[in-house]
Amino acid sequence: MPAELHKHHRDVTGGWLRPAVFGVMDGLVSNAALLAGVVGGGASPTAVAVTGLAGLAAGAFSMATGEYTSVASQRELTLAEIAVERKEIARNPEAEERELALVYESRGLTPELARQVAGQLHRDGEVAWRVHAREELGVDPDDLPSPWVAAGSSFLAFAVGALIPVLPFLLGFSSVVVAIVLTGLALFGTGALVARLTTRSPLFGGARQLALGAAAAAVTYGIGTLVGAAIS
Known part of the structure; x- marks a missing residue:
């Protein structure tokens, strides 16, 4: 008799992967774009660092609040139907x-x-x-997503992602090139990691995320440059 095969599946209903992935991506892209805008406007390295930290804090709390509210509302609706x-x-x-x-x-x-x-x-x-x-x-009453897990995952993930673009300025680098390189590597790496988790091509996933992040940063840099020139 052939040996019995047992498949071990990953947890896809725990409620942490989506907010964590979305948080890292959002933190990277939004803070990189924000810093690109203020750099384009001619802000000093100190102003860039302060702006980056403010964007990190505001975005992390906003993400956590939104995830908690949405998951809690969905959970309450599910429990009411049950x-x-x-x-x-x-x-x-x-x-x-x-x-x-x-x-x-x-x-x-x-x-x-x-x-x-x-x-x-x-x-x-x-x-x-x-x-x-x-x-x-279509729900498992014993495995409903936790709003606290979703909120915590979102907060931490966004903070990690948003810290990367501002980190060079916090360490004393005045050139935006270091931040661009570091952010680009992080965008490609996270995109490749997510693609690997979902059994897609890591090269495609990394390149796609890098292209999207670069496009967002380019647009905000252009806006910042135009506004900075107009104000000065």
Whole structure:
């Protein structure tokens, strides 16, 4: 008999990957673009550093607040719908059992087997409402995303990403070239890492993220140059 194969899948529902990835990317691109704008406007290295730190703090708190609110709202809506489902099962268990049997029929089970499976699951009320939540709402009630995890991931990730463009100025470098090179490497590296996590081409993912970040920085640099020239 051949050995049984077990596949180990990565956690794709924990609620941390999307805000963490988005936070790093957003921190890199937004702060690099912000600094490009003030550099184009003729700001001093000190002003650039202060602007970068302000952008880091403002963006990190904004990201964390937005992620917390959105995930908490989604979680509350899901829990409210689960509560409705639990009430329906308690009030009319026979109808809900038939409804579950129809779901299994639509997935290929024979009517008799579908009724047997639904009946077996409905013997335990706690099992029943969890199954209905998964089958009808498409959610796992035991693995709902945490708003605190999403907020914390977003805050830390954005702060790390936003720190990279401003780091050379904090270390005393006055030339923007160092910041450009460091930011470019970080953009390519994070894009390649995300592509690898999603089984895409790291070269394509890195190049795409680098191109998008460079475009954003170029636009804001041009705006800063125009505004700086007009004001002076």
